Amino acid sequence: MSNKPNKGLKINKEVFPKFSGYFVILTALFVIGMIFYPYANLNYSIDINKSLTSFTGIEEEHNIGKFEEITLTVISNNSIKIQLSFIPFQQNGSRINILNNQLLGPTNSSFTQKLDKLFLSFVSNQNKTFRLYINMTFSYPGKLLLKIMTEFSGSPDISGIWLKVTINTSKDWNRINSSLTSILKWLVLISMFELLVRTIYVQLYSYKSQKMAIKNNNSPKLETIQSKQRILVELSLSRDINKNSLARQVWITILLSTQMLPASYVLIMVFSVLTLLTNACKFPTDNYVNSNAMYDFIELVSSNNFLSISTFSLIFNVILVIYIFNQEKEELYPILSYPLPKTVIVFSRFIAGVLAIITLFVPWFILLFYFRYYYFLGVSWSTSYKEYVLVSIFFMTISMAQFFLLSLVHVLSKSSSISLIFSFLIMFFSRITVSSNSVVLFFLSFIYPSAGINYQDFGNKILVSDNTLNIIIIVIEKLVFSLIILLIAIFHVKIKNTLLREE
Amino acid sequence: MGLEVREISFSYGKNEIYKDFSLKQNHNITGIIGVNGAGKSTLLKLSTGILPLLKGKIYLNGHNIEAEREKSLRQIGVLFENPVFPKWAKTLKFLRWVGRLRGLSYIVADKNAKILLSFLGLSNKYDAPISKLSAGQRQRFGIAQALIGLPPLLLLDEPTANLDVKGKIEILSFLKELANENSIEIIIFSHVMGELEKFVREVIVLHKGKIVYQNSINKAIKEVPLTHIVVTGNEDTINQLILLLEKMNEVLDLHFLKISPSEIEITTNNSKIGLTSLKKEIENLYPGLLIRDKYSPLERLFIKYTGENRKNIALST
Numbered sequence: 001m002s003n004k005p006n007k008g009l010k011i012n013k014e015v016f017p018k019f020s021g022y023f024v025i026l027t028a029l030f031v032i033g034m035i036f037y038p039y040a041n042l043n044y045s046i047d048i049n050k051s052l053t054s055f056t057g058i059e060e061e062h063n064i065g066k067f068e069e070i071t072l073t074v075i076s077n078n079s080i081k082i083q084l085s086f087i088p089f090q091q092n093g094s095r096i097n098i099l100n101n102q103l104l105g106p107t108n109s110s111f112t113q114k115l116d117k118l119f120l121s122f123v124s125n126q127n128k129t130f131r132l133y134i135n136m137t138f139s140y141p142g143k144l145l146l147k148i149m150t151e152f153s154g155s156p157d158i159s160g161i162w163l164k165v166t167i168n169t170s171k172d173w174n175r176i177n178s179s180l181t182s183i184l185k186w187l188v189l190i191s192m193f194e195l196l197v198r199t200i201y202v203q204l205y206s207y208k209s210q211k212m213a214i215k216n217n218n219s220p221k222l223e224t225i226q227s228k229q230r231i232l233v234e235l236s237l238s239r240d241i242n243k244n245s246l247a248r249q250v251w252i253t254i255l256l257s258t259q260m261l262p263a264s265y266v267l268i269m270v271f272s273v274l275t276l277l278t279n280a281c282k283f284p285t286d287n288y289v290n291s292n293a294m295y296d297f298i299e300l301v302s303s304n305n306f307l308s309i310s311t312f313s314l315i316f317n318v319i320l321v322i323y324i325f326n327q328e329k330e331e332l333y334p335i336l337s338y339p340l341p342k343t344v345i346v347f348s349r350f351i352a353g354v355l356a357i358i359t360l361f362v363p364w365f366i367l368l369f370y371f372r373y374y375y376f377l378g379v380s381w382s383t384s385y386k387e388y389v390l391v392s393i394f395f396m397t398i399s400m401a402q403f404f405l406l407s408l409v410h411v412l413s414k415s416s417s418i419s420l421i422f423s424f425l426i427m428f429f430s431r432i433t434v435s436s437n438s439v440v441l442f443f444l445s446f447i448y449p450s451a452g453i454n455y456q457d458f459g460n461k462i463l464v465s466d467n468t469l470n471i472i473i474i475v476i477e478k479l480v481f482s483l484i485i486l487l488i489a490i491f492h493v494k495i496k497n498t499l500l501r502e503e
Numbered sequence: 504m505g506l507e508v509r510e511i512s513f514s515y516g517k518n519e520i521y522k523d524f525s526l527k528q529n530h531n532i533t534g535i536i537g538v539n540g541a542g543k544s545t546l547l548k549l550s551t552g553i554l555p556l557l558k559g560k561i562y563l564n565g566h567n568i569e570a571e572r573e574k575s576l577r578q579i580g581v582l583f584e585n586p587v588f589p590k591w592a593k594t595l596k597f598l599r600w601v602g603r604l605r606g607l608s609y610i611v612a613d614k615n616a617k618i619l620l621s622f623l624g625l626s627n628k629y630d631a632p633i634s635k636l637s638a639g640q641r642q643r644f645g646i647a648q649a650l651i652g653l654p655p656l657l658l659l660d661e662p663t664a665n666l667d668v669k670g671k672i673e674i675l676s677f678l679k680e681l682a683n684e685n686s687i688e689i690i691i692f693s694h695v696m697g698e699l700e701k702f703v704r705e706v707i708v709l710h711k712g713k714i715v716y717q718n719s720i721n722k723a724i725k726e727v728p729l730t731h732i733v734v735t736g737n738e739d740t741i742n743q744l745i746l747l748l749e750k751m752n753e754v755l756d757l758h759f760l761k762i763s764p765s766e767i768e769i770t771t772n773n774s775k776i777g778l779t780s781l782k783k784e785i786e787n788l789y790p791g792l793l794i795r796d797k798y799s800p801l802e803r804l805f806i807k808y809t810g811e812n813r814k815n816i817a818l819s820t
Contacts, residue, residue, distance in 0.1 A: 337551040337583075338604045339576035 504564045505533070505656055505688040506550060511559030513549055520545050521712045524559070530719065532682050532689045534703035536696050536805060541709045543692040544584055547660050551581055564656055564688075577606070580649035584660040584692075586641065588633045594620060594644055595629040598651055605652035612651070619647040622677075638665040646674065653685060660692045675702045696801035700724065706801060710809040724800040727807055728777030731770050731797035738764045740789050747788075751781075768797065 505528035513521045520542050537543050548554040550561050552568045552575075561568045566575035588597060595616055602612025620626055623643040628636065636644060642665045649657055662678070663671040679702055682689050693699055699706070706723050708716035716723070734744065745767065748759055760768045771778055782794055798806065805811060 337553065337576060337579070337581040338601060339573050339606070 504562070505531075506658070506690055507562040507565075508546070508550070509560045509562070511549065511561060512557045513545065513554065514557065519712070521549075524712060524714075526707065526714060526717075528688065528690060528705070529717075530703075530705035531687070532679065532691070532703045533705040533707060534691045534693060534696075534699040534720075534801075535707045535709055536693055536699065536801060537709035538694055538809075538811060541694075542712045543694070543709060544660055546709070547581070547583065547658055547692055550658060551579070552576065578654055579656045579658055580652070580654040582645045582649040582657075582659040582662055584664065586645035586648075588641075588644070588648070592633055593630050594625060594633060594636070597633060598644075598647060601648045602651045605654070607652055615651050616647070619650055620644075623647050639667070639670065642666055643670075643674075650681075653687065655687055657682075657687060657689045658692075659689065661695070662691060663693075663695065663698060671698055678702070696805055697799035700799060700801045706804065708805055708808050710811070716804065716808040723804050727800055727803035729779045729782065729796060730772075730777060730803065731768065732778050732782055732794055733762070733766065733768050733797050734785065734792050734794050735766045736789065736792035740792060741765055741767055744785065744789060744792070757781075770797075 506526065507528065508524060508526040510523045510525055511521050512519075512523060526546075535543055535546070545554065549556060550563065550568065552572055556569065563575040564578040566578060568575045592600075595613075598616035598620065599609070599612045602615055603609065605612075607615065617626075617629070620629065623646060625636075625640060625643060625647070628640065633641065633644065642662070646659070646662060649659065657678070659678075663674060666674060675698065678689055681687055691699065691703065700720060703720055706716070706718065706720050707714055718726075734741065741761075741764070745759065745761070748757055748769065751757060756772050758770045758772070760770075762768055769778065769781070771781075785792060785794060
């Protein structure tokens, strides 16, 4: 990251793991994660009908339907994803159909999930309106709390409740994903720590060491005077300048710029992609009947529960802010002193985020691929896929806009304080935008009304937890989050500036 | 034409570094000397357009760095202090890139890169990542990237940093040859003054963002007589010398400080006479004694024009 004369490098090697060190740490974390991850071997079934008394809060008097199966899939310690196969039967044996493949409306059936809770509601097609709410809170490895509340109107001629809960997390990719997620979190922490400590200690030490005469260098013997003359002649001959094309200069600039990213950042990006890949694999591929995949998708990408997206967003911001600010520092001095056209200089600033951008796009394409080939089998392109593409583009656009705005502000503003203030605002609002599904839906209902997205319905009836309090919490969380990122960047820049002044 | 700075102003926030500062290079090899914090590195960054000017203009071989950025940067090769290069880039490859950025064809860039790496003692490091080079090797590599394409003006910040004594002499003499035989102008920014006097043809003393002295090196050296010497030798001989000095003291206004039984520091306040003739006389009378100047001429010049505490001056090695 910085100037490191001999002494600085020595300290750096001792205190901080270099590229190979990261691999060792990550491999160790991965192995530990694979072996000891607490719920790696969790795999059991509970028949609610038999063990009903062991659960609390179930209102048994309402025997209204039959659940064929509920499958719970545990993703991590702190969150749970619930996948539901739901086939209710009436007493006469006829099946109550759930209106599939329709967006949520007051008269349609649907379910959605949020964090560790499942909300389910449906309407029969026999004019016997009833609702079933299943509120499940699962806290592993503690107790399982299952609460079922029902309400209905009319006279449902239904008897018996049979609920089977299957918890199945034995698939290897779940374990791998858990380990990767764990590694990713550690990696982010390590990198941030590394960045701060390196900035403070190594650079200060480097600065001090500049004053010291370094005597232990190997002194390669220079060639003789005779060959010196030859060199002078040969170099002189090659002074003719053939102007390179702009495209070539841009390409060389890209090559140079991408060389600047520290190893830890590249590793974070790689692990982000891997984590997202395995996350994508976790989606159900069979017996999945759902009427509102669109909302699931929005929930998925905007939910804090989708750790990778959230983590990635953090990583992206950290990389972006710190890296862009770093560009002004001595790391890019050699490149900036080369005779590049101004357009290339400006372009090179954008190039700084190329790898980050790539990792920004990759997850979305993975998700799209997955949804297209697994999630939407049997759903026609015209009805749903377009909407998913739209949502994906929407998210990508926000992220891209964030990046371009940040870069633009940085390029245009001469004052670093103005740049920092605007960077903070952009970061904050973009994080809010992609984090709150209400905000996303609000935008979508405007930009794509024909998709049938009803913000009011969605907001009022399904996202019950996305109420005012929750929005305030989200806003505060993102505010703090953005501030922390910004403070790290400011801290980093301040120290460097101080050093520059001292020099 | 070299470097020309016209009435520039620059500050880091409220910390003003330059105010209406001007500078013009008059010889082909110029040394800009000053202690840390004098503004040398800032001047280099301003000259290369990395830091924006608040006011004024800077010309590189007649091209305005702000108005004709690309053209003016084509005129220069730059070595920053403790240069940092892409960590994973390999030496030869990176030099080729730089050569191509400077407008060389691939073949010429490759050839020049190999010549320079070979000459600078890095011929066995073609495929080595730059991060794996030692500090001294990285310094040599930095010089190579400044030289590739042989730009007509070289701006070098502490070019001999991290090099041993022999390496310093080799690099400086090579640069001198390069300047004399290829019409290249060189500006060296340095706080290590001792090593520059045999190399530069012009000296500029920079102090607190101002030029306090600018002249040819020959004239500069004449301005500062020898006022401090250190004599080392046999204890008895040193004692004899002290007796002699006490007798001469009334004429020469001498002060002497016994650093150790075998070492004595002699100074004079009479800068008109200086210690040059005394030094020769001691050499004749006591051939066994080792006599060295405490400060090099450039250091004396710096002390004279800045009034800077002598402890602040980096001694030449």
